[in-house]
Amino acid sequence: MTEAEFEALRVFLKSRSGLALSPDKRYLVESRLAAVCTRFKIDNLSQLVREIRAGRASALEKATIEAMTTNETFFFRDKAPFDLFQDVLLPKYLKERAATRRLRIWCAAASSGQEPYSLAMILKEAAPRMPGWHVEIVATDISTEVLEKARVGVYNQFEVQRGLPIRFLVKYFKQVGDQWQIAPEIRSMVDFRYLNLIEDFNRLGQFDIVYCRNVLIYFDANLKADVLRRIAHVMAPDGALLLGASETVLGITDTLTLDPAHRGLYAKTAPAAAPKKLAVGIG
Amino acid sequence: MSYCLIIDDSRVIRKVSREMLEGMSFRVAEAENGEAGLLACRAEMPDLILLDWNMPVMDGFSFLTKLRATPEGQHPKVIFCTTENSLEHITRALDAGANEYIMKPFDRDILTAKLQELGVLPVSHTA
Numbered sequence: 001m002t003e004a005e006f007e008a009l010r011v012f013l014k015s016r017s018g019l020a021l022s023p024d025k026r027y028l029v030e031s032r033l034a035a036v037c038t039r040f041k042i043d044n045l046s047q048l049v050r051e052i053r054a055g056r057a058s059a060l061e062k063a064t065i066e067a068m069t070t071n072e073t074f075f076f077r078d079k080a081p082f083d084l085f086q087d088v089l090l091p092k093y094l095k096e097r098a099a100t101r102r103l104r105i106w107c108a109a110a111s112s113g114q115e116p117y118s119l120a121m122i123l124k125e126a127a128p129r130m131p132g133w134h135v136e137i138v139a140t141d142i143s144t145e146v147l148e149k150a151r152v153g154v155y156n157q158f159e160v161q162r163g164l165p166i167r168f169l170v171k172y173f174k175q176v177g178d179q180w181q182i183a184p185e186i187r188s189m190v191d192f193r194y195l196n197l198i199e200d201f202n203r204l205g206q207f208d209i210v211y212c213r214n215v216l217i218y219f220d221a222n223l224k225a226d227v228l229r230r231i232a233h234v235m236a237p238d239g240a241l242l243l244g245a246s247e248t249v250l251g252i253t254d255t256l257t258l259d260p261a262h263r264g265l266y267a268k269t270a271p272a273a274a275p276k277k278l279a280v281g282i283g
Numbered sequence: 284m285s286y287c288l289i290i291d292d293s294r295v296i297r298k299v300s301r302e303m304l305e306g307m308s309f310r311v312a313e314a315e316n317g318e319a320g321l322l323a324c325r326a327e328m329p330d331l332i333l334l335d336w337n338m339p340v341m342d343g344f345s346f347l348t349k350l351r352a353t354p355e356g357q358h359p360k361v362i363f364c365t366t367e368n369s370l371e372h373i374t375r376a377l378d379a380g381a382n383e384y385i386m387k388p389f390d391r392d393i394l395t396a397k398l399q400e401l402g403v404l405p406v407s408h409t410a
Binding site (some may be wrong): 055074076079080128157158161162163165167168170175178 | 369383384
């Protein structure tokens with residue numbers, strides 16, 4: 001693959017998925033796209049770039065984007081964001097939404113489903129305290145492949161051990177050979193949908209809680225700011241946003257403010273506190 | 284410093300587990316079967332026990348039953364760490380007083396997650 005071809009791939013990935021690939025990631029392209037070449041019976045990466053440039057093969061484009069996105073995830077990843085949901089956010093919204101008894105949650109980079117299913121299991125445990133409540137978990141991802149895995153909800157032995165408490169494995173999974181399938185009662189709580197974060201997502205409606213963890217790190221600063229502004233736009237006025245451990249809004253957008261008591265938790269900036277031109281953009 | 288006892292008849296598993304746990308600042312002792320494990324517990328009750336199921340002399344399930352039958356034996360957090368990976372085994376272990384369960388093979392990530400779940404290892408960050 002020539003420099004020009006690598007550059008063409010970088011431009012393609014950036015424009016279609018937002019993925020900002022630095023020049024030193026050439027090895028990553030070569031290792032991850034080799035399998036795509038084999039699958040599509042393409043001789044080499046040069047030919048793959050030519051096919052993409054010709055714009056004739058949308059399946060190939062999709063497979064290329066999917067191969068380059070990172071789908072690392074596990075149940076209750078980092079633990080703290082889920083403790084926060086269980087101990088802080090859920091009690092808060094149970095009180096504040098008592099009149100409507102409705103709660104909407106969005107997992108914006110759901111990958112193979114472990115994050116939304118972790119939230120669903122917490123909600124199932126809390127169900128006795130929530131009679132008559134309607135909770136909706138919308139889980140989106142750019143990869144149709146991982147979304148399909150998420151919908152089926154079958155995980156291997158390693159996947160169910162990384163972060164999943166054993167009592168939840170016993171309670172909410174069925175053993176199928178050497179795999180484990182999540183129970184239909186948990187699967188039915190999550191609505192998996194395809195979504196590319198660089199595109200408009202207003203149609204998803206308004207959310208009380210948004211998990212957008214470990215995806216913005218792959219975007220450049222402009223796209224990060226854009227996505228964060230649009231996330232703020234779909235958050236309820238008192239909504240909550242959770243970012244990944246290494247992510248921040250600091251210096252990127254003023255539309256969101258860190259909760260000083262909880263690392264990784266953000267609220268919409270109060271209109272009066274935000275600069276005028278940014279406040280206009282807040283829904 | 285928390286004290287962990289590894290009970291496993293495999294020298295390799297004991298060595299690998301010890302390295303992982305010492306890397307997490309645990310003080311570690313080893314026993315090669317349940318009976319030796321009970322003796323070690325009588326000498327000093329651990330905070331954490333990593334327990335194999337199938338061992339000669341006394342298996343892990345018998346060890347756990349005897350351990351939990353005593354008042355002082357309520358203290359340690361017990362993680363089964365075994366190739367027995369059926370739902371039936373897991374349920375039996377939990378009913379007998381195990382706190383967590385690891386299906387071999389395992390790695391540092393799995394062990395770390397289990398220890399954090401039990402609260403014997405701090406979560407490295409809070410986001």
